[in-house]
Amino acid sequence: MDLAYTPRQKAFREEVRAWLAANLPREPLASYDTREGFEQHREWESKLFDARLSMVIWPEALGGRGCDLIEWLIFEEEYYGAGAPMRVNQNGQLLLGPTLIEFGTEEQKARFLPRMASSEDMWAQGWSEPNAGSDMAAITSKAILSADGTHYVVNGQKTWSTRASFADWLFGLFRSDPGSSRHHGLSYLAVPLDAPGVTIRPIQALNGKQAFAEIFFDDVKVPVENRIGDEGQGWHVAMATAGFERGLLLRSPARFQYTARKLVELYKANRELADRDPSIRDAVIEAWTGTEAYALSAYHTVGRLAKGARIGAEASTNKIYWSELDLKMHETAMRILGPFAELTGDAPEAVEAARWLDGFLFAQAGPIYAGTNEIQRNIIAERMLGLPK
Amino acid sequence: MDFTFTDDQLTFREAVSRFLMTEAAPERLREIWDTDTGRSPELRKNIAEQGLTALSVPEDCGGLGMDDVAWALMTQELGYYALPDSLADAAYVAAGLITALPAGTASREEWLSRIAEGSIRIAVGHPVNPLVADANPANLLLLADGDAVHAVPREQVEVEANPSIDLSRRLARVRWTPAAATLIADGESGRALWAQTLNRGVLSAAGQLLGLAQRMLDLSVDYVAQRKQFGKSIGSFQAVKHHLADVATKIEFAKPVLYRAAYALAHGEAGVDARVSHAKLACGEAAWLAARHGIQVHGAMGYTWEVDLQMFMKRAWALDASWGDRGFHKARVADAILVEGAALGPGHTFEE
Numbered sequence: 001m002d003l004a005y006t007p008r009q010k011a012f013r014e015e016v017r018a019w020l021a022a023n024l025p026r027e028p029l030a031s032y033d034t035r036e037g038f039e040q041h042r043e044w045e046s047k048l049f050d051a052r053l054s055m056v057i058w059p060e061a062l063g064g065r066g067c068d069l070i071e072w073l074i075f076e077e078e079y080y081g082a083g084a085p086m087r088v089n090q091n092g093q094l095l096l097g098p099t100l101i102e103f104g105t106e107e108q109k110a111r112f113l114p115r116m117a118s119s120e121d122m123w124a125q126g127w128s129e130p131n132a133g134s135d136m137a138a139i140t141s142k143a144i145l146s147a148d149g150t151h152y153v154v155n156g157q158k159t160w161s162t163r164a165s166f167a168d169w170l171f172g173l174f175r176s177d178p179g180s181s182r183h184h185g186l187s188y189l190a191v192p193l194d195a196p197g198v199t200i201r202p203i204q205a206l207n208g209k210q211a212f213a214e215i216f217f218d219d220v221k222v223p224v225e226n227r228i229g230d231e232g233q234g235w236h237v238a239m240a241t242a243g244f245e246r247g248l249l250l251r252s253p254a255r256f257q258y259t260a261r262k263l264v265e266l267y268k269a270n271r272e273l274a275d276r277d278p279s280i281r282d283a284v285i286e287a288w289t290g291t292e293a294y295a296l297s298a299y300h301t302v303g304r305l306a307k308g309a310r311i312g313a314e315a316s317t318n319k320i321y322w323s324e325l326d327l328k329m330h331e332t333a334m335r336i337l338g339p340f341a342e343l344t345g346d347a348p349e350a351v352e353a354a355r356w357l358d359g360f361l362f363a364q365a366g367p368i369y370a371g372t373n374e375i376q377r378n379i380i381a382e383r384m385l386g387l388p389k
Numbered sequence: 390m391d392f393t394f395t396d397d398q399l400t401f402r403e404a405v406s407r408f409l410m411t412e413a414a415p416e417r418l419r420e421i422w423d424t425d426t427g428r429s430p431e432l433r434k435n436i437a438e439q440g441l442t443a444l445s446v447p448e449d450c451g452g453l454g455m456d457d458v459a460w461a462l463m464t465q466e467l468g469y470y471a472l473p474d475s476l477a478d479a480a481y482v483a484a485g486l487i488t489a490l491p492a493g494t495a496s497r498e499e500w501l502s503r504i505a506e507g508s509i510r511i512a513v514g515h516p517v518n519p520l521v522a523d524a525n526p527a528n529l530l531l532l533a534d535g536d537a538v539h540a541v542p543r544e545q546v547e548v549e550a551n552p553s554i555d556l557s558r559r560l561a562r563v564r565w566t567p568a569a570a571t572l573i574a575d576g577e578s579g580r581a582l583w584a585q586t587l588n589r590g591v592l593s594a595a596g597q598l599l600g601l602a603q604r605m606l607d608l609s610v611d612y613v614a615q616r617k618q619f620g621k622s623i624g625s626f627q628a629v630k631h632h633l634a635d636v637a638t639k640i641e642f643a644k645p646v647l648y649r650a651a652y653a654l655a656h657g658e659a660g661v662d663a664r665v666s667h668a669k670l671a672c673g674e675a676a677w678l679a680a681r682h683g684i685q686v687h688g689a690m691g692y693t694w695e696v697d698l699q700m701f702m703k704r705a706w707a708l709d710a711s712w713g714d715r716g717f718h719k720a721r722v723a724d725a726i727l728v729e730g731a732a733l734g735p736g737h738t739f740e741e
Contacts, residue, residue: 289671387614388624
C-alpha cells in the first residue's frame with residue numbers, strides 16, 4: 001500500500017486543473033434536458049475533446065489520453081471539484097463506448113468512437129420497452145434481417161430513453177430471431193434516429209423537461225454494418241455494457257464528493273436554523289463519511305483491477321450505495337433549506353439557482369434507473385452471497 | 390498510488406485464519422466462556438507458538454515489526470473468530486505504546502521481548518474506557534493519570550469485576566494510586582502516547598467489528614440456505630435476500646475506510662483522528678446491522694443460546710462502544726469537517 005500520487009499523476013492533475021480554470025464556462029449552462037442546454041453541453045463537450053479531455057481513458061488514436069483508472073479518478077476529481085458541467089453524452093461514451101471497444105469491428109470503432117468522444121454524435125439508449133423494464137429479457141421489438149442480408153427491418157417500441165428527443169443515434173437490443181425467447185435471439189444494433197420510420201415522442205419528466213422519450217420503429221431499415229457483435233449474441237454484448245454501467249465509470253466518486261462539500265457549506269451557512277433539528281448535523285457528517293467511503297472503495301477496486309482482479313457482483317453494491325447516498329444528501333439539503341427548498345430556478349429568492357431542488361428531483365431516479373435497487377439486491381444475494389434463485 | 394495489500398499480507402491473513410478456524414472454533418469459544426477467568430492458558434500458548442504475539446514488536450526485540458496496515462487484516466480475523474483472548478490488546482495496542490517509548494526507558498526492551506514470546510499479559514486502561522478489559526489476568530497494566538502513563542504491576546491495583554454480556558470480555562473497575570516508581574511518560578510525551586494509543590485501540594476494535602460483521606453474514610447465509618419453509622430455502626425469498634444484501638453492502642463500504650485509517654495512523658497523518666473515527670463508525674454500523682439482520686433471518690433460533698450467532702452478536706454489541714462510543718467518534722469527525730477551511734471534497738481523500 002502506497003497512498004502517494006506519482007509525479008506523473010500529480011502533473012496530470014495540475015494540467016487538468018489549469019485547463020479547467022482557463023476554460024470553464026463563466027455562466028452555468030442551461031439544463032441539458034432542454035434543446036438549448038443540450039446544444040450548449042454539446043459545445044462544451046467538443047471543447048473538452050479538442051483538449052483530449054473528453055474520454056481520457058480511451059487510447060490516443062481515438063482522441064483520448066490512454067489514462068489508467070487512477071488517472072481517470074484524478075480527472076474526475078478535478079472535473080467535478082471545479083463544478084464543471086454534467087456530461088451530456090455519458091450513455092454513449094460510457095455504456096456503448098466500452099462495448100464497441102470490446103466487440104466492435106475496426107470499421108465500427110473508426111466510424112463511431114471519435115464522433116462519440118467529440119459529441120458530434122449524441123447517443124441515446126434503447127433497452128427498456130413498455131413490457132420489458134426490470135425484466136429486460138422480455139424485449140419484443142424486432143429486427144429481421146432482409147433476404148439479401150444487407151439490412152435489418154426494425155419494428156417495435158423503446159422507452160425511457162434518456163434525452164432521445166435531442167440525440168442523433170440510439171443503441172439497443174432487438175429480437176432478430178422471431179422464434180426466440182428471453183435472452184436468446186437478440187441482436188445489438190446502432191440505429192440513426194433520423195432514419196425514415198423512427199418516431200420520437202418526448203416524455204415529460206418530474207422536472208417538467210423532456211428528460212426522456214419513447215421511440216417507435218415502423219419498418220426502419222438498419223444496415224447490417226450497424227450490428228455490434230454477432231447475430232443473436234446481443235444479450236451477451238449488452239451484459240458487458242450493463243456491467244460497466246453498474247460499475248465504477250458511470251458514477252465516479254468525485255461527483256458525490258462535490259455534493260457532500262456543497263452540503264457541508266450549505267449547513268455551515270444555515271447552522272443556526274438547521275441545528276433546531278439535531279438529525280441534520282448527523283446527516284451532514286454522513287454525507288462526508290459516505291462519499292469518502294465511496295471514493296476509497298473506488299481506489300481500492302481500481303488497485304485490485306490493476307493487479308488482475310475482476311469486478312463481479314460487488315459492482316451491484318456500488319449502484320445501491322451511491323444512489324441511496326445521493327438521495328440522502330439531497331433530502332438533507334432540502335431539510336436545511338426548509339421553506340425555500342420548493343423554489344424553482346425561476347424564483348427570485350431561489351437559493352443557488354435551485355440546484356438542490358434540481359438535484360433532489362434527479363436523485364429520485366437513482367434507485368430506479370440502471371437496474372432498480374431491488375434488482376441489485378437480488379444480484380448481490382444470488383451472485384455474491386450464493387443464495388438460491 | 391496503490392490502495393491494496395501485498396500478496397504476502399494477504400497470504401499471512403489466510404494463514405492466521407486457518408489457525409484460528411481450529412483454535413477458536415465455536416465449541417472452544419463456549420468452553421472458554423464457561424471458565425472462571427474467561428481465558429485459556431493453552432490457547433494463549435498456541436497463539437504464542439504461532440508467533441502471533443510477536444507481530445508488532447520491533448525486530449530488534451524479537452518481533453516481526455508489523456504495521457497498522459497489516460494489523461487491519463489481522464484484527465478482522467480476530468473478530469471473525471471472536472477470539473476469546475486479549476491478544477490484540479497486548480500484542481498490538483500495548484506493544485505500540487511501549488515501542489513508542491524512548492529507547493532506554495526502563496523495562497521497555499524487556500516488556501517487548503516478553504510480549505513477543507507471549508509470556509506477559511498487558512491490559513490497557515485508556516481514559517476513554519471507564520472499565521479496563523482483562524485487568525484481572527494481566528501481569529501489567531498501562532494506566533493513565535492525566536497525561537501521565539504508568540506501567541503498574543497487577544499486584545499494585547485493586548480490581549473489581551464487572552461482568553459483560555459477552556462472556557469472553559472480562560471488564561473491571563481498576564483502583565490504584567499513581568506512584569513515581571510506575572511512571573513511564575508524562576507531559577507532552579504522555580499526551581502523545583495516549584492519543585496514538587487511543588487511535589490504535591479504536592482501529593483494533595473497528596477491525597474486529599468488521600470481522601464480526603462478515604462472520605455473522607456468513608452464518609446467516611449458511612442458515613437461510615439450509616432452512617426450508619413453504620417447501621424451499623428461505624434464502625430464496627426476496628425479503629430475506631435483501632436483508633443480507635444490505636449487510637454485504639455495509640461491509641463492502643466499511644473495508645476501505647478501515648484500510649485508509651490504518652494507513653493514516655501508520656504514517657502519522659494530520660487528519661488521522663477523523664479517519665480512525667470514521668472507520669470505527671463504519672465498522673460498528675456494519676456489525677450492528679449484521680447482528681440485527683442476522684438474528685432476524687435466523688428466526689427464533691437466533692434468539693437462543695444454542696445457536697452460535699449469539700456469541701458473535703454479543704461481541705459486536707459490546708465492541709461498538711469500546712474505545713469510544715458513536716457520539717465520541719461522530720464528534721471527532723464533525724470537528725474535522727466543520728472546522729473553518731477544512732479540506733473536503735474531490736481530491737482530498739489522500740491529500741490534505
